[in-house]
Amino acid sequence: MNGRRWTVGGMTGTLVLWCAVGGASAQKTETNAPAATVNGEVITKGELEAFLKKAGQMPVPLPEAQRKQQQQMALNALIDAVLLRQFLEKNAPPIDDKQVNMHMAGLADQLRQQGRSLSDFCREMNRSEAQIRADIAAIHRWYAYAEKHITEQDLEKCYQENKDLFDQVRVRVSEIVMRVPTQADPSERELARKRIQELRDKIVANQIPFEEAARQFSQAPTKDQGGDLDWLPHLRGGLLPLPDDIVELAFKMQPGQVSEVLNSEFGFYLIKVTQRDPGRPSEYAKVKQEVRDLCVEEMKMAILNQQRKTADIHILLQ
Numbered sequence: 001m002n003g004r005r006w007t008v009g010g011m012t013g014t015l016v017l018w019c020a021v022g023g024a025s026a027q028k029t030e031t032n033a034p035a036a037t038v039n040g041e042v043i044t045k046g047e048l049e050a051f052l053k054k055a056g057q058m059p060v061p062l063p064e065a066q067r068k069q070q071q072q073m074a075l076n077a078l079i080d081a082v083l084l085r086q087f088l089e090k091n092a093p094p095i096d097d098k099q100v101n102m103h104m105a106g107l108a109d110q111l112r113q114q115g116r117s118l119s120d121f122c123r124e125m126n127r128s129e130a131q132i133r134a135d136i137a138a139i140h141r142w143y144a145y146a147e148k149h150i151t152e153q154d155l156e157k158c159y160q161e162n163k164d165l166f167d168q169v170r171v172r173v174s175e176i177v178m179r180v181p182t183q184a185d186p187s188e189r190e191l192a193r194k195r196i197q198e199l200r201d202k203i204v205a206n207q208i209p210f211e212e213a214a215r216q217f218s219q220a221p222t223k224d225q226g227g228d229l230d231w232l233p234h235l236r237g238g239l240l241p242l243p244d245d246i247v248e249l250a251f252k253m254q255p256g257q258v259s260e261v262l263n264s265e266f267g268f269y270l271i272k273v274t275q276r277d278p279g280r281p282s283e284y285a286k287v288k289q290e291v292r293d294l295c296v297e298e299m300k301m302a303i304l305n306q307q308r309k310t311a312d313i314h315i316l317l318q
Contacts, residue, residue, distance in 0.1 A: 033316075
């Protein structure tokens with residue numbers, strides 16, 4: 001199996017996530033209090049803090065509600081990494097050391113080109129070289145599992161179901177967001193919904209441009225750009241800065257159209273499609289590698305969704 005052909009965004013990027021949670025054998029960061037347990041395996045607050053740091057600091061401090069939301073999203077990513085590793089331990093055979101050696105050599109070479117060493121990388125990840133090797137083996141194990149379980153029929157189905165994506169159909173979308181978590185008091189959510197509904201009424205009545213409304217009232221990082229999210233491909237699976245159901249709606253809208261008020265777990269949205277690119281017809285044979293990458297990602301999401309239904313997960317953050 002040629003692991004490199006299965007990369008989605010590069011295996012080194014994937015390695016950062018796998019390194020963030022190493023199970024009981026990992027070198028723990030300074031905060032060992034548990035943030036969550038996954039089938040008895042602990043994710044520490046220190047590991048969560050390290051992962052958030054890798055994701056990058058926000059230019060300004062976030063409001064408490066948004067800080068907790070960002071923290072929860074990061075914790076969900078770490079829980080997924082644990083669930084996938086636990087799944088592979090039960091369902092995929094071990095990987096040949098030769099593959100791991102080859103990837104370790106490639107990683108060391110890539111780091112040298114960046115002016116860094118493997119020791120630097122280990123220190124950044126708070127992992128020993130042996131633990132990095134184990135993480136790489138786990139990644140190859142996943143790609144080996146994917147290769148075995150994805151058929152030609154799966155690939156053709158994935159291509160047809162995601163034709164817009166492979167045809168490079170895109171929409172340019174702007175957003176206005178009122179942040180309010182689902183666990184907020186119902187009266188707080190209703191107040192936010194009324195505020196954004198009133199704002200929509202003013203926009204469609206041409207009393208205020210959408211872009212100006214976004215600058216004044218949106219609680220999203222895009223507010224300074226008038227809510228502009230730039231061009232979005234037709235991609236699902238939580239890989240875009242909008243919830244999947246809102247992405248689907250955007251691709252059904254016409255340029256200039258403003259949505260109704262949209263409810264999500266993060267709060268309330270208005271979106272406006274500003275431009276549409278019809279793309280160009282693709283040929284399956286020419287985009288087959290990209291189809292394979294997406295099919296692998298979709299299979300991973302399906303496995304994780306199933307694992308979450310049966311896993312014993314406890315969130316311990318306050």
